[in-house]
Amino acid sequence: MTGHGRAAERSRTIELGMPTPASDPHRHLRGTEGFPAAAHRALADTQLRRNLGHATRTIRAKRAGVVAELDDWEELRRAGEAIKADTMARLPELLVQFEERVTARGGVVHWARDAEEANRIVVDLVRGTGADEVVKVKSMATQETGLNEALEAAGVAALETDLAELIVQLSHDRPSHFLVPAIHRNRAEIREIFLREMPDVDPDLTDEPRRLAMAARAHLRKRFLAAKVGISGVNFAVADTGTLSVVESEGNGRMCLTLPDTLITVMGVEKLVPTWSDLEVFLQLLPRSSTGERMNPYTSTWAGVTPGDGPQAFHLVLLDNGRSNVLADAQGRQALHCIRCSACLNVCPVYERTGGHAYGSIYPGPIGAVLSPQLTGIDGPHDVNATLPFASSLCGACFDACPVRIDIPSMLVQQRAAAVDAHTRRTGQDVAMAAAAIAMTTPGRFKLAERALGVGRVLAGRKGRISTLPWPLSGWSNARDLPAPPAETFRQWWARTHGGT
Amino acid sequence: MGARDEVLARLRTARDAGAPATPPIGVLSDPVVPRTYRSAGRFAPGGEQVLARLDETLTDYRATVTRVPTEDDVAAAVRAFLRTAGSVVVPPGLPEGWLAAFDGAVRRDEPACTVDELDHVDAVVTGAAVAIADTGTFVLDSGAPDQGRRVITLVPDHHVCVIRAADVVASVPEAIARLDPTRPLTFVSGPSATSDIELDRVEGVHGPRRLDVVLVGGLRPGEQ
Numbered sequence: 001m002t003g004h005g006r007a008a009e010r011s012r013t014i015e016l017g018m019p020t021p022a023s024d025p026h027r028h029l030r031g032t033e034g035f036p037a038a039a040h041r042a043l044a045d046t047q048l049r050r051n052l053g054h055a056t057r058t059i060r061a062k063r064a065g066v067v068a069e070l071d072d073w074e075e076l077r078r079a080g081e082a083i084k085a086d087t088m089a090r091l092p093e094l095l096v097q098f099e100e101r102v103t104a105r106g107g108v109v110h111w112a113r114d115a116e117e118a119n120r121i122v123v124d125l126v127r128g129t130g131a132d133e134v135v136k137v138k139s140m141a142t143q144e145t146g147l148n149e150a151l152e153a154a155g156v157a158a159l160e161t162d163l164a165e166l167i168v169q170l171s172h173d174r175p176s177h178f179l180v181p182a183i184h185r186n187r188a189e190i191r192e193i194f195l196r197e198m199p200d201v202d203p204d205l206t207d208e209p210r211r212l213a214m215a216a217r218a219h220l221r222k223r224f225l226a227a228k229v230g231i232s233g234v235n236f237a238v239a240d241t242g243t244l245s246v247v248e249s250e251g252n253g254r255m256c257l258t259l260p261d262t263l264i265t266v267m268g269v270e271k272l273v274p275t276w277s278d279l280e281v282f283l284q285l286l287p288r289s290s291t292g293e294r295m296n297p298y299t300s301t302w303a304g305v306t307p308g309d310g311p312q313a314f315h316l317v318l319l320d321n322g323r324s325n326v327l328a329d330a331q332g333r334q335a336l337h338c339i340r341c342s343a344c345l346n347v348c349p350v351y352e353r354t355g356g357h358a359y360g361s362i363y364p365g366p367i368g369a370v371l372s373p374q375l376t377g378i379d380g381p382h383d384v385n386a387t388l389p390f391a392s393s394l395c396g397a398c399f400d401a402c403p404v405r406i407d408i409p410s411m412l413v414q415q416r417a418a419a420v421d422a423h424t425r426r427t428g429q430d431v432a433m434a435a436a437a438i439a440m441t442t443p444g445r446f447k448l449a450e451r452a453l454g455v456g457r458v459l460a461g462r463k464g465r466i467s468t469l470p471w472p473l474s475g476w477s478n479a480r481d482l483p484a485p486p487a488e489t490f491r492q493w494w495a496r497t498h499g500g501t
Numbered sequence: 502m503g504a505r506d507e508v509l510a511r512l513r514t515a516r517d518a519g520a521p522a523t524p525p526i527g528v529l530s531d532p533v534v535p536r537t538y539r540s541a542g543r544f545a546p547g548g549e550q551v552l553a554r555l556d557e558t559l560t561d562y563r564a565t566v567t568r569v570p571t572e573d574d575v576a577a578a579v580r581a582f583l584r585t586a587g588s589v590v591v592p593p594g595l596p597e598g599w600l601a602a603f604d605g606a607v608r609r610d611e612p613a614c615t616v617d618e619l620d621h622v623d624a625v626v627t628g629a630a631v632a633i634a635d636t637g638t639f640v641l642d643s644g645a646p647d648q649g650r651r652v653i654t655l656v657p658d659h660h661v662c663v664i665r666a667a668d669v670v671a672s673v674p675e676a677i678a679r680l681d682p683t684r685p686l687t688f689v690s691g692p693s694a695t696s697d698i699e700l701d702r703v704e705g706v707h708g709p710r711r712l713d714v715v716l717v718g719g720l721r722p723g724e725q
Contacts, residue, residue: 016502016510017502017511017513017514018511018514019515051699054699055699055700058699059700069635072537072538072539075537078535079535079537079538082535083534089516090516091512092509092512092516095509095512105683111503111504111505111507111508113504113508113511163697163698163706167697182697186699187698187699209698209699210703212698213698213703214705217706217707220707224707225620225656241682241683242683249693249694249706250693250697250706250708251655251706251709254687254707255655255707258655259616259652259655269512276677277677277678279677280673280677281538283673283677283688287636291702293690293702294558294636294637294638294690295633295637295638296690297689297693298690298693299688300651300688301682301685301688302685302686303682306685308613308650309643309651309652310652310685320508324508324511327512327515327516328514328515330519330521331521332519333519
């Protein structure tokens with residue numbers, strides 16, 4: 001055991017059975033800088049903004065169209081919310097039931113406290129098969145643990161088979177979206193990556209999406225057909241039947257789940273639902289929210305091992321890695337309801353402009369801003385994840401789009417408060433926020449604050465824009481210009497024209 | 502404490518520590534989730550309206566649909582779809598009559614085909630367990646004799662699926678209720694596709710690039 005491992009073991013012994021933040025051995029849950037700095041750089045990348053603007057506009061229109069087809073959409077959302085809340089309230093018992101069903105059907109269940117433990121289990125299982133290459137279905141859980149890095153260190157090549165994930169892997173990039181990890185790349189860039197990184201690619205490849213998809217098919221075909229080990233994540237797991245499901249489009253998921261002799265599935269414990277009939281809710285909510293389709297091309301479900309059909313060895317790794325830490329917070333635990341549809345990313349005005357990399361974590365966007373800091377915990381005032389709850393304008397679009405009604409705006413506010421409390425020395429933003437809170441609590445105070453707006457007109461001068469403010473407000477004006485306050489406020493206008501108070 | 506007991510202990514502590522002051526619906530003695538959404542679609546299973554809607558939604562996702570009045574008409578429709586195919590693989594229990602008009606090579610998946618054999622066959626013909634009109638989906642049950650192992654509908658590049666009117670429902674909940682969750686199931690909605698390039702849907706990646714459906718029943722003979 002390494003010194004680090006011993007230290008981790010000691011801290012575990014002390015806090016036995018207590019909710020524990022995630023381990024993050026490959027820094028996939030934390031960036032290297034805070035959101036404001038990362039966002040500044042991302043905003044300067046006009047190509048990125050064009051790519052994201054185009055992709056998110058496309059998907060928003062498609063989603064709106066298929067959601068409007070269902071007159072019971074709100075009822076489905078409420079059911080989805082209630083099923084997830086019920087799951088969290090019974091999570092330990094449901095997991096035990098699920099484990100029993102999976103085992104009874106020939107699966108082997110492993111438990112992992114953190115990322116390192118999950119990776120170690122998978123690496124050992126792969127070594128046991130003698131394989132030096134594995135095919136992977138896109139999975140957030142294995143991105144979170146850094147499984148690919150762990151496999152590589154053990155001499156095993158991990159081949160990502162989802163098209164967007166393959167683009168990210170080939171370009172040595174990081175994912176920036178749940179559903180389409182390469183959403184920040186346009187077709188011309190993807191063509192360049194393929195020409196550069198695929199040894200067997202047709203040199204006349206064009207940037208037509210169909211031709212690019214065909215290039216990916218040709219690149220992966222032989223390796224699918226020869227694969228000995230497949231590694232997947234899970235979209236939904238059913239406690240009372242032991243059924244697992246993977247929702248996908250391309251057929252790469254079916255390949256990985258069907259062709260190899262051994263299947264290893266890594267599942268965050270929150271992916272559970274209590275009963276098979278719960279899928280009738282989520283198989284309506286997920287495709288319409290994520291790709292804007294009535295149904296995604298392929299959904300596979302399986303329970304354990306089926307003699308003569310598919311992998312004859314099935315291992316399931318149940319992963320905590322910080323989820324217990326999220327569950328321990330009454331309001332924050334809602335983040336575990338997330339079904340990774342990415343609708344909140346696609347509607348978010350902040351995400352649309354900064355893209356996913358600015359969030360640092362592999363969980364970007366509004367849900368990532370509330371999930372990542374809870375998974376990792378906040379390690380002092382300089383933890384970059386403490387800046388994530390501020391990566392929002394609190395416009396509320398994420399809640400409206402969320403298929404399981406996660407109240408992301410309220411969670412952002414709550415976590416901002418927690419981040420402010422964590423500061424030893426209050427920042428300008430803290431003071432400004434606190435001042436706004438005081439001003440807005442009573443009408444009398446609000447009126448006083450409005451009078452102070454007259455000062456703003458002086459600051460703005462003749463150009464009508466305020467571009468610098470004194471501390472503590474400089475934290476705000478460094479990043480944006482403000483219009484000058486109007487000569488008369490709404491309340492002053494109302495009093496003048498309606499003669500009231 | 503082993504990992505299993507440790508994770509479960511953490512989750513028990515967390516569950517209790519984070520329990521909301523007002524428990525969500527479903528936490529109390531009688532777990533009830535508000536299932537006020539539609540448990541059945543607008544059209545009755547197997548009827549003309551539901552078949553017409555399935556035809557529409559399948560076509561919308563780039564499957565080609567042929568409707569025939571009776572089971573006797575299946576062979577001709579299958580043959581027409583297989584015009585360019587020299588060989589097909591079929592599950593062990595596929596009704597013999599469905600391929601009666603096909604003059605290419607037929608390989609029954611019994612004994613099981615190797616992956617290499619499947620890679621060299623032109624097409625696969627199967628039945629389906631249930632189809633969902635609202636979403637343009639059919640579900641393959643690998644335990645059903647006319648649907649077979651998952652791999653036979655995955656490796657060949659062309660899939661012809663025969664769906665009987667009685668197996669067509671309007672909504673997802675009706676389909677889920679008819680399925681056996683302990684068997685490997687594949688929900689198929691159109692040929693394989695990707696939205697990974699600029700979030701635009703493009704058909705044809707790793708799964709079958711061509712999907713044809715023969716929809717049996719609901720029409721009066723001669724109405725085809």
